[in-house]
Each structure stands twice: as structure tokens, then as C-alpha cells.
Amino acid sequence: MNCAIAKLDANSANFESALNTLLAWDSVSDPTVNQAVEEIISAVKTDGDKAVLHFTEKFDAMSLNHFDELRVPKQRLQQALEAIDPAQRQALEQAAERIRAYHLHQRQDSWQYREADGTLLGQQITPLDRVGLYVPGGKASYPSSVLMNAIPAKVAGVPELIMVTPTPGGEANDMVLAAAAIAGVDEVICMGGAQAVAALAYGTESLAKVDKITGPGNIFVATAKRAVFGQVAIDMIAGPSEILVYCDGATDPDWIAMDLFSQAEHDEQAQAILISESEEFIAKVQASIDRLLPDLEREAIARASLEGRGALIKVANRQQALDLINRIAPEHLELSVEDPELLLPEIRHAGAIFMGRYTAEALGDYCAGPNHVLPTSGTARFSSPLGVYDFQKRSSLIMCSAQGASDLGKIASPLARGESLEAHARSAEYRILPED
Template identity: 60%
Template sequence: MKLVASPARMSTASSTFDAEFKARLHWSAEADAAIEHRVAEILADVRVRGDAAVLEYTQRFDGLAADSVSALELTAAELKAAFDGLPAAQREALQSAAARVRRYHEAQKKASGESWSYRDEDGTLLGQKVTPLDRVGIYVPGGKAAYPSSVLMNAIPAHVAGVGEIIMVVPTPRGEKNPLVLAAAYVAGVSRAFTIGGAQAVAALAYGTATVPGVDKITGPGNAYVASAKKNVFGTVGIDMIAGPSEILVLADGSTPADWVAMDLFSQAEHDELAQSILLCPDAAYIDAVQEAINRLLPTMPRAEIIAKSLTGRGALILTRDMEEACAISNRIAPEHLEVSSRDPHRWEPLLKHAGAIFLGAYTSESLGDYCAGPNHVLPTSGTARFSSPLGVYDFQKRSSLIEVSEAGAQKLGVIAAELAYGEGLQAHARAAELRLNPVPEARVVKGQA
């Protein structure tokens, strides 16, 4: 039977557009209740039994016959051997991508990640101290596919930020280790790596075991169990985000070859059946051309079945009145990846407020950003680009306020602080400020207190 991909066809001129649009966008970020319950059990078990629980779950879920968690750790020699064993072209591509990602994040650190301070006219020093996290954990998906690019995108900004230790966890079902993933860990400067995955890996990183060191923050995407586990350990450790299915939105004016746009829609649809690919365009004939390209190119794709299910279940080709309306709809969606496939992308970029990453021009395929352009590919999904940002150096740093009040400054600030503290009924706060005044005033009785 011929495989067919049938994205929903919509028009903003239709009276039913809003309802159809909302229905197509809807995706629940809530994990299945059974997953939540199972994850809670795994987290609790790892917290109590540590290595024994991690080993048991890894044996059960990944089919590894290791007799200890220490046997699941990848040595530095293994990572280097994986790199050395790659074909020359892959080694060069990995190093080139890593260099571009590092260069971008070094620029990001210079722009926003430095400590600063200033002194008031009375000599009081105020400022901000930026320090890296001590230890972070990066989760790299394994199983159905391997993602060396995720290693680079998580480890390199952590390294640039100055994180002391980077602990990688990656599932290796049935012991299948992907050389590119191991080589990427070597290139990116991962400190230690363990072949564990799932909720048990998140628990081990969050709580620490006899073998796996506890971390301060966990980043990186995973399946529903990983997402649920990250949500549940937040507070014990920091997390980057709860990632939903991958998304791409293409704003097209009809000037880009239809085959290019069809393949860009495929590039996200091939991730999984829940991925979402949307085209917004004011040219009906061009939308027809993209649909024709989808039908023609789909049989040539190795992951055609997944692409077909994704496009049919969640994809959409939307006819807009003009490009301005397309930009407005894009802002409503707040997509993870946003391609502006136009003759003049800089005309439309100022109108675009919400997106994880914006790819400008016909030659800027989203896949270049995934692998080697430089900016991070760990991006907010499911509309969270309205208030969230890509993973970056800033996610691996924390900020401490610096305050050094001079004697002169204390005379001014003490009066203000004491007045507000008495107003709040917090006499010790007030007196702590007043004792530094010259002369020291008599203690006031707070109303309602003896």
C-alpha cells in the first residue's frame, strides 16, 4: 500500500480556522498517569538503594549484564578510542561542529556572563558575582537513535561556563555503544560517562549513588520517563526544561524551491509521530507545490512511515492572507524552530517575537542549526518559547549579589530599612540597621507587641 502524508489544509480566511488551528496545535505535556507512577517508584528506589537499584533497572530495561554500576562507566581511553576509530570525515565534521558551537558560546559568555560591580557616591559597593555550577549531568538519548550533536550542545556550553565536572549518562540498550556519541564526549570534554538511561539515570544524577556522583543541574532531552523524572527531581537539582515533541514552522513567501521546504518539514517529522511541522504561506499555488513535493519525496525517505504519521496527525499547510498575518500566527505558536524562507527575511524578522531559534533565508535549513551552525539546538517546545530561551552558558552559571555598605552608606540606608522593618513588625531587622547608625536611636516598641 502506498504511503501517504496528508497535512491538514487550512485557510485563515475560513470561519472555522481558529477552531481547526487550536485543535491541530493541541498537545498535552502531561505524562500518562501510569508513567508518572512508575517514575516516582524508580526515583524513590534509587534514592534509597542507590547503585543496586540503578543496576537492577539498567539490567531490566537495557538488557545489560553488568555486575556493578562501575562497570557501566565509560573510561577516558574508551572515549578517545571511539574518536580515533572514526572515519577521517566524521572526525573532521565532529571537530568542526564542536569548534563552531564553542565559538558561539564563548561569545555568549562574554556578552552576558561576567561579574560586575560599581560604587555609590558614599562608597557602598553593589554588584553581581557570576560563578559556574560545580557539577552538571547531561542526558543523551540512546536506543532508537544516537545523538552526538546533543553531547556537543549540552557539554560545550557547560565547559565554556567553567563547570568543574560534566557527567554524561547515555542508555546503551543491549550494550550497543555508538562510536560517534562516545567520540563527541571526548571532543566536548565530558569528565565522566555512564551507560545508564531512563528515570534511574536521572535519579542517580539527582541524588547521587556510591558510584554516580550527584550533580547540581541536569540538562538534555529524553523520552516521557526522562521528562517525568526531571520534573520530579526539580528542586533537589536544577533542570533545563521539560521538552515536548520537536517542532518546525516555515514562513514561506513562495520563492524557495518547494522540494527544499518539503524536506525541511520532513526534518522534524522524522523524529517521531508526535513531532509537528507547519507551513504558513500566502500563496495557494505554492502550498500545492509543497504538497506535491511531499508526495513525491516521501517514498525516498528511510523513516517514511514516521514522517507520514507525523504530517498526517499533526502537520498543517496553512494559507494566510499575507506574510504579516503569517508572522502574527507564528507568534501565537511560538515554535521551537522557525524558518523564514523568504527573499527578504530581514523584512519579517522584526515582527517575530517568540521562537526558540529563527533561521533566516532559504539557505538556512534548520538541520544546519541542529548540527554545526553554532547556536544551541536545545530549544523550548510546546509554546514555551513565549517565556523560555535556548540552552546556553547562562544555564550553567549562577549569580550572587554583592553588597558592601560603607559607614556613610549605612547612615542613609539604615534609616530607610528601619522604617520599613518597623512597618512590617520585624523589630530585630530594624534594630540591626539602627545599631549601625551614629548616634544609635532608642528602640521603638512595635505596635501590638510588648
């Protein structure tokens, strides 16, 4: 059965309207979910451990008497590492090494300088004290998310990294636990959903609150993260995964089709888009999609994604393609062209840019090194990938010499009086040295 993916022409009269419809995504807006999450958060704030245990029994079929029963012993993490397939362990360790090496380049150091009069100015960089990492559980297994969230936190110097993950029926995923061991997670707690987010944000009798919560989750988790923002920091509210491929028509169409599938298979709401100047190439990719899709293990999900939110878009030329890329601001951008580096100066908005015919987006998901936690739904216009900088904070340093305080006071005083803030002005004026 052919895949009814949309075909659009960037020069058609109704293209802008069609594009807006294609890109529309209203995340975390279900009023029923909002109400349920608010009730869960309120219960955890009020009843702490008791509420967490109640919701864990309700949603994960785990009947426990004490919060400590949710904690995973450190030796269990090591057991998981030793139990998984040796090839999987090697792949996890190699991916972790590459991710760590990349993120070491992002680490920032404190700095300061002195002015001629002795005044010191600078910036002190310090890691967050405690970070909570949410990892989906149950049928889903995302050890790569453990590595991508935990490793930059540890590179930043976070001393306490608490990972929460649901374990329905008490079944923990060994790959996830093994990844936690490799990444240096300090504590793993078997809880999930909005109750886990609330426990991390507000703390309970048995769990100290964290400073920031990162990691993916379902709509209940995303809604809870949005609700607790301000009480704690969060990484982002992520929408469905996206890929935008710009191809000049010279790449194997089977490769491009499979690259589109690599995001479409995530979720029925995921988005996969191809842009090309070549109508003939678009037809070849359509043929590849039709031929390869039926054999895909997650064919039903990928088909729903492609037919519901995917598109093959013909553009007139390279400049129109670049304008469209910046308009869409994709999470993942593949530049499957002859000389992709020539295009970089004109690309302003993209979460991650995969350059050249051989650079499949899937490599970035697992082991290339850069983080796979990326801005979605057009937020690459103002957001960046998760990185070491997300787990560090900056404090400004100011130390005035006597002469520096006097000179600055002469500037601050009229500004403060212009704002009718007398105490500000007088505080600065007290430090102005008498004229010789």
C-alpha cells in the same frame, strides 16, 4: 499515495478552533509512566548502587556486580574517537569548533561598581560545580546532543560534567563516545532511563549528586526530570520537535517540503507547519510532499507526523503571518522570504530563527553554532535556547560603607516597621550614624 496533511485558512470561521486542536500537546502526563518512574526514583533513593544495577539489568540486559563497571574508561573515549570514520570525526570536530565559538559570546563576567559614599554593589558569576548530561542510547545515536549540551557547560567553566547514556546489551555508540571526548566530558557512565536521572539527582554510594541535569530523553526520562526538579535544576521538559516555515512563495517548493520532513522524520508526534499567502505555492508544496515523501527512509514516521500534526496554512497577508508566528511560538522558525531581517523586530516568540531561503533548519541542528536545545510546545513565549548562562549562577554583592549603611538604614527602617518586622528595622537602625 498522497499525504493527507491538513490545509487551513487563517480567515475561516473555525480557524481558531482548528489551530488550538493542531497545537494541543500534553507532555509527560501518562499516569502509568508517572507511577513507574516514582517507584524507580524511590528505589534509587533507598538502595543507591544496588537499585541502579537492578534496573540496568532489567531494562538494558546488563548483569553487573559493581557500579564501577558502568563507568567508561577515558581511554575508551579516545579509542572511539580514533575508530569512527575520518569524515565523521572531522565533521564532529568542525561542529564542536563552531558551537564553542558561538557560545563563547554568551559567557558572562562578574561586575561591580561603587557609589559615591563607598558602598559596593555588583554581581558575581560562578559556574555550577557538577552537571549531569543525559544522552539517549540504544538504537538512537545523538552525538550532536553531546556537543550542544557539553560545550556550553564547559565554556561556562563547569569543572565536572557527568554524561550518562544507556548501552543496551553493553553496546556503546562510538559516535556518542567520540563526541564526549571532543567536548571534554569528564566522566561517562553507562546507565539510562529514570534510574539514571534519579542517580544524578540524589547520588548513590558511588556517584555524587549533580546540581543540574540537561539533555533529551524518552517519556520516562522526561517524567523523571520533572519529578526531581527542585532537588536539582533541569534544562526543560521538551515536547516533540517543531518547525514553522513562513514562505513568500518564491522558494523552491521541494526545499520547503524537505524542510518540513526534517522535523517530521523525528517522531510521529513532531509538528511541521507551512504558512504562506500564496494558495498556488501551497499547492506546489503539497505536490512536492506527495512526490518526495515515498522515497524518504523514515517515510512512515514522517507521514504519521504530517498527517497527524502537520498543516499547510494560508494567510491573507504578511501581518497575519507574523501574528500567527507569535501565536504559535515555534521551536524552529524558517523565514523563507526575500528580506527576512525586516521581519525580526516583529517576531517576539521563537526558539531559533532561520533567515533566508538558503538557511535550512537542519544546519542549526548540527553545526551552525547556536544551540539546538530549544523551547517547544509554545514555551518560546517565556523560555530561551540552552546556553552558557544555564550553567552559570549569579550572586549579588553588597558592601556598605559606614555612611552608606546609615543612609540605607533610614530607608529600610520605616519599610520594615511598615511590615511589622521589628528586628529588621532595629538591625538597620543600629547602623544609622548619629546626627551632627
